[in-house]
Amino acid sequence: MDIVIIGLLLGGTYALIAMGLNLQYGVARIMNLANGEMLVAGGFTAFWFYTAGNISPLLTIFIVAPVAFAANWLIYRIMLEPLVRRAKSRGQLEVDSILATFGMSFIAVGLMLAFFGGDYFNYSFLAVPVTIMGDTYAQNRVVAFLAAVVICAILYAWITYSRTGLSLRAIAVSPESARLAGINVRQRAAIAFALGGAITAVGGALISSFLTLDASAGVAFTLKALIIVIMGGVGDVRGTIIAALLLGVVETLVASLIDPGLTLAAAYTLFILVLLFRPQGLFGRKPT
């Protein structure tokens, strides 16, 4: 039972990261493989603020979010929009954006290595036990989970009920028709990409409070986020959350019952099952 709860706590932060990627891929149509590096950068910032100024990661996210938003907006406008414009088909955009974001991810890793070195970093934030239903858990995990839940809820409400959220969903379904309905697709895609990056960076700041990261840890998170997005269905917020919780639980089960070295193998097993049986995602409809 406590394994399941630890898994759910982990899954909550995964959900946040995957939501970020889902916005970037589902709405802005950019398969962003540098997503994990944005996460690590968020984690670095939280680490730096905590060790240098003793500022809680829960406050740092209010700095991380706008900075990451601006940075991702610029990345989209300067680096990715030319690719969107030049692409003749969705397939070509995918190939180009995959290669370009690989490049960015390598550059980001290179820069972080140059500035922070290759060491692992972690800090001790709220490392006190808290009791839930008779079992004890680290308080930092619980707090990170709650923060992730709050952010997910706000995001979900915003996407579901606001006018901008509506236009984002319209673009996710069909960019061409969204344009006909008077939605400024380019501008909204940039916003979706920037927002996705900001959410991922916030997720990174939260994750850094209970996981050890290093400059090259990003790719593992990118992979997990991708698997979650595909499991949950591209553009499907509800599916993403459930897939993230599922992945968190399965990973924790495998790590504690079989071997901690097999977490990726666990994620892959889920991934293969989804690809074989429900390639459209857990709740996705079959394409017509």
Next chain:
Amino acid sequence: MIAGKELQGVIVATILLLIAGALPYYGSDYLLSLGITIAMFTVLATSWALFSGPTHYISLATAAFFGLGTYTAGLGIETLPFWVLIGLAGVLGAGLAALVGLATLRLSGVYFVIFTLGLAELVRQVITWGQNMTGQKGLYVLTDFTEANLYQMLVALGAAVFLVGWLINRSRLGFALRIIGDDETVAAHSGINTALAKVLLFMVSGAVAAMTGAILAPRYVYIEPALAFTPLLSFQVVIMALLGGVHRLWGPIVGVIPFTIILETISANFPNQVTLFIGIVFLVIVYFIPRGFAGLIEQMRDWSRSREGLT
């Protein structure tokens, strides 16, 4: 039938191959060692481009196949002759490629990229776990092969890859793949079994990468999962192939040679800047030379021809 122009190409290729194959007889030890790296990446990048060039499916599984081959050689070196192991590695590589291909190549390209991205890490985790279970650490591969032997095996494999690539380009399968790359829906409508064609070619590419891994196993002497399954290898292969140009059979080698030499220089002098360098080259390819050096060369040739035509 082989037309005059193609015959010319075949003769030039054979001469270049003989010059490359004879490197151990005139080159220094340093050149030979560089030659092995170049030959290894030429084989890997060319076989990668056989599949990814026409289909535009970016495979990041090279490291997985390569490591599989290395481990095949490492596990069997005491019981089976080396030639058999290379063949066996090829069969296993093709098998793994078939499994991955059947699971992902029916779907869109993104699934394939994501799946291959983690494949090397996945196999590494499983092997590490297996070793922990059995209490075994790494493997020793002790043979009498010299660097020159390994180099010539790689050159021979490279020649085979070029021959296979040339034959595929002329065959119905190559034609089918080019149609798939242009427009998969059209390909499916004209009666091409798109999934089968893609899986077949991916198997060729996987088999070659595994055989390369097997050939290089004796060079490592001691192999362990982290060494055999370096994820960076997959990226290096992708970048070299794209830098050279994947729409021509001779494209990747034009990328492999300069990239290997520059990368060797950088990793010798600034080992921490290697990732940064790779990232910058990725961006240069995407934004400035999407058709690689081969595209640039062809462009210049057309340009000089059109100038000749004007005067």
